[in-house]
Amino acid sequence: MSAVRLIARDELRLMARNRVAVIAFVLLVLLTLVAVASAWSHQRNIAELRERNAHAAESAFDRQPDRHPHRVVHAGHFIFRPLGPLAAFDPGVDAFTGNSMFLEGHRQNTANFGDVRQSSLLVRFGLLTPAFVLQVVAPLLLIFLGYGVLARERERGTLRVLLLQGAGRGEVVGGKLLAVGTVAMLAGLPAMIGFALIAGQPGALVLPMLTIAGGYLLYLALWVLLIVLVSALVRRSLDALLALLALWVVTVVLLPRLAPDVAGAAVPLDNRLQTDVAIARDLRAMGDSHDPDDPYFDEFKQSVLERYDVGTVEELPVNYQGLLAMEGEQMTSKLFDQYADKSYNAQERQNWMVEWLGVLSPAISVRSVSMAAAGTDFAGHRRFLDQAEAYRYELVQQLNRLQAEAVSYADDIAEDPGADDRRRVAAANWAKMPDFGFRPATSAELARAAVPGLLMLVGWLVLAGLALASATRRLGWAK
Amino acid sequence: MISNNAVISLSEMIVAYDALPVLDGLTLGVPAGSITALLGGNGAGKSTTLATLLGFVQARSGTVSVCGIDPAIDPDAARRKIAYLPENVALYDHLTAQENAEYLLALSDQKPDADAISRAFASAGLQEGAWRHRLGAFSKGMRQKVAIAVALLREVPVLLLDEPTSGLDPAATADFNALLSQVRDRGTAVLMVTHDLLSAADVADRIVFLESGQVTDDVAADGPDRFDVRALHARFQSARGPVAA
Numbered sequence: 001m002s003a004v005r006l007i008a009r010d011e012l013r014l015m016a017r018n019r020v021a022v023i024a025f026v027l028l029v030l031l032t033l034v035a036v037a038s039a040w041s042h043q044r045n046i047a048e049l050r051e052r053n054a055h056a057a058e059s060a061f062d063r064q065p066d067r068h069p070h071r072v073v074h075a076g077h078f079i080f081r082p083l084g085p086l087a088a089f090d091p092g093v094d095a096f097t098g099n100s101m102f103l104e105g106h107r108q109n110t111a112n113f114g115d116v117r118q119s120s121l122l123v124r125f126g127l128l129t130p131a132f133v134l135q136v137v138a139p140l141l142l143i144f145l146g147y148g149v150l151a152r153e154r155e156r157g158t159l160r161v162l163l164l165q166g167a168g169r170g171e172v173v174g175g176k177l178l179a180v181g182t183v184a185m186l187a188g189l190p191a192m193i194g195f196a197l198i199a200g201q202p203g204a205l206v207l208p209m210l211t212i213a214g215g216y217l218l219y220l221a222l223w224v225l226l227i228v229l230v231s232a233l234v235r236r237s238l239d240a241l242l243a244l245l246a247l248w249v250v251t252v253v254l255l256p257r258l259a260p261d262v263a264g265a266a267v268p269l270d271n272r273l274q275t276d277v278a279i280a281r282d283l284r285a286m287g288d289s290h291d292p293d294d295p296y297f298d299e300f301k302q303s304v305l306e307r308y309d310v311g312t313v314e315e316l317p318v319n320y321q322g323l324l325a326m327e328g329e330q331m332t333s334k335l336f337d338q339y340a341d342k343s344y345n346a347q348e349r350q351n352w353m354v355e356w357l358g359v360l361s362p363a364i365s366v367r368s369v370s371m372a373a374a375g376t377d378f379a380g381h382r383r384f385l386d387q388a389e390a391y392r393y394e395l396v397q398q399l400n401r402l403q404a405e406a407v408s409y410a411d412d413i414a415e416d417p418g419a420d421d422r423r424r425v426a427a428a429n430w431a432k433m434p435d436f437g438f439r440p441a442t443s444a445e446l447a448r449a450a451v452p453g454l455l456m457l458v459g460w461l462v463l464a465g466l467a468l469a470s471a472t473r474r475l476g477w478a479k
Numbered sequence: 480m481i482s483n484n485a486v487i488s489l490s491e492m493i494v495a496y497d498a499l500p501v502l503d504g505l506t507l508g509v510p511a512g513s514i515t516a517l518l519g520g521n522g523a524g525k526s527t528t529l530a531t532l533l534g535f536v537q538a539r540s541g542t543v544s545v546c547g548i549d550p551a552i553d554p555d556a557a558r559r560k561i562a563y564l565p566e567n568v569a570l571y572d573h574l575t576a577q578e579n580a581e582y583l584l585a586l587s588d589q590k591p592d593a594d595a596i597s598r599a600f601a602s603a604g605l606q607e608g609a610w611r612h613r614l615g616a617f618s619k620g621m622r623q624k625v626a627i628a629v630a631l632l633r634e635v636p637v638l639l640l641d642e643p644t645s646g647l648d649p650a651a652t653a654d655f656n657a658l659l660s661q662v663r664d665r666g667t668a669v670l671m672v673t674h675d676l677l678s679a680a681d682v683a684d685r686i687v688f689l690e691s692g693q694v695t696d697d698v699a700a701d702g703p704d705r706f707d708v709r710a711l712h713a714r715f716q717s718a719r720g721p722v723a724a
Contacts (some may be wrong), residue, residue, distance in 0.1 A: 006585050014573050157569030164533065164631075166559040182714035476535055476554075 003167040007175025012182060021145050025183070028141045029190050032133045036174060036194035039129040043088035050080040050099060054436075063432040066424040069403040070325060073396050076104035079436040081384040084375050085201035086208060089194055090131035092376025101385075103392035105399075106331060108336040130191040131370050134216050135311045135363055136252055138187045139223045143244040146180040146227040148237035150475070155236055160476055169475040173468065176228050184220040191216070208373040208446040215369035215450065218457040222362050225464040232471040255361035262357070263350035275339055282335055300327055314409060322404025326397055333393050340389070344382055351378050358456040364458070368453035373446050384438060391436045398433060484510045486636055486668035487532060489502035494527055494692070501527045502538070503692035514669040518677035525672040526566075528689070529639050532631035532670070533563060559587065562633035566642035566672075568626040570638065572615040575607065576625045577679055579614060583629050591632055599628035603657055604651045605652060620647055631658060638662060640671040644678055656682040 001009075015021045027304035057078035064072060081099045083091075150173070162172050186294040195213065198204050211364035226247065231240045270278070304323055305311065313320035358365035371377035402425060403412070441449075485508030494502040502524045509515045517525050530536045531543055534554025543550060550557035570579050578597045600610055605624040614622060623643075630638060642660075644652040652675075659682050663669055673679050679686055688696035714724075 001585065003586050006582065010571070010574075010582055014571075017573050157565070158571060160533075160535065160565070161569050161583065162562045163554070163588065164558050164561065165583045166555075166588065167586045168555040258589060 003005040003171040004174040004178055007162065007167065007172055008178035008182065008338050011176060011179035015145055015179075015183070024141055024144055025187070027135070028137060031128075032130060032139060032187075032190035033193070035128045036135045036190060036197070039088050039091070040194060040197055043083055043085070043091070044167070046087075046099075046184040047083045050082055053078070053100070054080040054082075058435050061433070062264050064295070064427060064430050066427050068407065068420075068423045069322075069399040069425060069429075070105070072430065073105035073325075073399045076102050078102055079388055079391065079393065079437075081381075082438050082440075084440055085198045085204045085456055086212070086374035087376050088198055089129065089191075089212065090374040090376055091129060092371035092374060093378060093381055094376050097378075097381045101388045101392075103388065103395065105325075105396045106332050108333070108340060108389060108392070125422070130194045131367075131374075134188060134191050135366055135370070138184070138220060139248055139252060141187060142180060142184055142220070142223050142227055143248060145183055146176075146224070147231055147241040147244050149176040149180060149228055150231040151234050151237040152231075153241040163476045169472050171474065173232065173472045176231070176466045177224060180224045180227055181221065184224050188216060188220055191353035203440070205443040205446065207443040208450075211373040211447045211450045211454070212370055213371070215366050215454055215457065218454065218461060219362060219366040222457060222460050222464060225461065225468055229464055229468045229471055232468065232475060237274060251361040252363040255357060256367060259354045259357040259361070260350070266353060267346050267349045269343060269346050269350075275343070279335065279339055283332065286331055286335065297324070297327075300324075301465055316409065318404045319407050319409045319412055320404075321409060322400050322402075322407065325400040325403060329396050329400060331388070333389075337389070340385075344385075347378060347382075355452055355456075358453060359459075362457055365453040365456035369450040369457070372453065375441050375446055379447070379449055380441065383441060387438060388436070391434075395433060402429060486511045486546055488542075488544045489528065489531065489543045492528075492531060492538055492543060493539045494524075494531055495539055499705065501692050502531065502541075504541070505689075505692055506649055506693060507687060509637075509668045509670050511668050512663055512666045513684045514663050514671060514682055516683035516686045517670060517672045517689060518674070518676065518679060523689040524692040526641060527688055527692075528674060529563070529641055530668070532637075532639060533558060533561065560635050561637045561639055562630040562635050564626050564630045564638045564641065564643050566624045566645055568619070570614050570622055570625060573613060575611050575613050576600065576617075577610050579625055580629050580632065584632055587633055587635075589633065595632065596628070599632045600624070602631065602654075603628040604647075604654050620651065623647060624651070627655060627658070631662060634682060636667060638667050638669045640669065640673075642673055642675075643671060644673070644675055652678055 015025075061075075061077045064075065065073075079101050081094075081101075083094065083099070087094055109278070148155075150159065153162065153172075159172070163169065167175075192213070195209060198209070227244060229235070230243050230247070234240045234243060287294045291297070301313065301320070304316070304320065305313070308316050308318075310316055316323075354364060355368050358368060368377070372379065374380075375383075406425045406429070407423050411419055414422070487507075487509040489507045491503055492502045492505040493500065495538075501522075505524065505528065507515075507517075507528070515552060517528060519525050527536060529539060532545055532550060534550030534557055537551055543559040546560040548560065549556040571582070574582060575626075577593070577596060580591075580599070584591055584596075597607075597610065601607070603624040605628065606620060609617070609621060614625065617625070623645075624647075627643070630640075643659075644655055656678060659669060663684075671679065671683065676686075685697065685699050687694055688698075
């Protein structure tokens with residue numbers, strides 16, 4: 001057996017004979033299994049609930065009675081964001097962003113009903129998911145099991161014994177890396193059980209799953225390197241423990257929570273009230289379709305009359321009210337899109353800043369990798385918002401077109417008692433409207449989104465590896 | 480003076496910790512199949528000499544060689560030629576005596592059978608009842624015996640000893656000296672740092688007296704310059720300074 005394996009075997013034997021270490025390891029395994037089971041069940045329940053709600057909303061929309069199409073525009077329609085299978089591993093921002101949207105004419109609503117707003121306050125402190133266990137708890141366990149791998153040997157004088165028995169410095173460090181690495185692999189194994197469950201789900205994508213597995217492999221490998229590095233650098237094992245705990249607190253607890261605040265301060269977002277006021281102001285400036293003297297809509301009317309080669313709106317072959325609604329929707333949507341783009345761009349700059357703070361915290365990088373590949377990051381949420389808006393616009397315009405084509409202008413403006421009945425169109429039309437179908441990102445898109453985070457982790461690994469190589473060369477020297 | 484067949488050699492070695500010189504032009508050689516005892520007061524440079532041979536300290540100048548290998552350049556290779564018994568024995572408390580021996584010998588690419596380890600334990604004077612107990616409850620002397628057994632089982636050309644008998648009772652010291660003679664007879668070069676002049680006189684072929692990092696006396700056990708234990712003891716005591724009443 002090589003010296004590396006001998007040293008690793010002895011280190012593992014020491015851990016196995018340490019009751020506290022065994023209990024800590026068993027607790028982590030149990031915690032991960034509980035996290036896997038709970039996240040799995042949570043994801044299944046949410047996915048089923050959203051699917052049921054989506055069907056109910058579609059059914060309610062389709063079952064509307066004979067109505068004026070513009071009533072349907074204002075009645076609105078709920079859509080739900082389906083949850084991908086990988087959300088069971090890492091739900092990302094899903095619990096915070098909301099998962100349903102109310103679509104209606106003349107307005108772009110935001111997503112509603114995030115789990116955080118519907119659940120106990122505990123949800124705000126982090127869901128117990130396999131991702132959380134691997135990002136936060138696993139490094140802590142590795143620290144407690146591995147902080148003394150070299151510092152303890154130095155402190156007790158056995159480091160020199162190892163070197164004097166002919167084990168090279170590289171072999172000693174290699175053995176310690178192998179031992180802590182083995183514990184890291186074992187600690188990550190229960191989370192892989194969750195992965196195996198996810199792999200059997202429809203919609204589970206192999207490449208993003210491999211990306212996530214690779215990201216966590218790099219992350220845990222980095223912690224193994226850091227633990228052995230710190231243990232090699234300090235004189236006493238207590239110093240190693242304190243240094244590693246400080247590193248964990250800063251990089252895993254503090255920076256990931258501080259980073260969004262820093263980004264938020266650097267790139268401030270307008271709040272909802274400010275945005276609503278600004279939109280209302282711009283809408284007023286845009287014109288009033290109900291004002292016969294409004295210059296913009298007067299110009300629009302003239303262009304319609306010229307296009308159809310008629311002198312009055314009554315002579316048009318289509319309902320002018322419907323055309324007006326289509327034009328109004330196009331204008332307001334364009335305005336809403338401008339504000340939405342501004343907000344999205346600011347949020348993307350914030351996310352970019354947070355990702356760059358991964359230079360200071362590998363936990364931020366692995367979180368980015370995990371959420372991006374799982375499709376539960378901000379980009380995944382924006383994909384839902386973009387598709388929801390495109391669907392809303394198309395639905396509203398189809399209803400406006402129906403108004404233009406199926407309701408006569410005369411009936412539309414009539415005020416006699418029977419006019420309301422004449423303005424209604426057949427209920428069968430509602431079922432003909434397309435249903436919302438969320439198109440998730442492709443396998444390649446998800447994997448590509450995880451690349452920056454992966455590169456950060458590789459950078460960390462290279463730096464830690466170089467530092468450890470330097471520390472290895474000094475191992476055993478008198479100070 | 481270094482003989483041509485020296486397995487261990489130090490020549491004009493200067494070692495200093497920060498500004499404090501510890502070895503000041505030390506020249507010393509230990510041939511194969513011999514025991515050299517290195518004596519001197521505290522701070523004379525004895526342990527630093529061993530640390531230099533083991534590649535744990537870097538000399539400012541001079542040359543050092545263990546079986547032709549410079550420990551400062553390739554410490555890992557030099558250490559493979561050396562068995563070392565430190566004054567404060569460091570072994571693994573979570574392992575039994577047997578497991579300690581198996582583990583440490585395996586690291587040096589040796590896989591002695593259980594009988595060989597048992598014989599080494601017996602030779603070192605470790606009671607049989609202790610062989611399969613973890614070292615956590617061992618006394619200093621018992622640990623010393625385990626370390627001696629491991630060092631003896633290492634079949635290497637160089638044996639370095641730092642106060643090897645400090646934890647042993649007189650009977651165990653006599654047994655140890657007998658063992659050391661056997662090791663010498665199989666061709667090993669032994670360099671022993673000790674304060675135990677009588678033990679050194681009993682087993683060593685040469686006694687080298689070190690003071691302020693320099694050799695002040697280098698005397699042989701046999702021949703015309705055979706050392707006088709009493710005179711050397713007096714010299715040794717004077718170097719240690721007056722004893723408080």
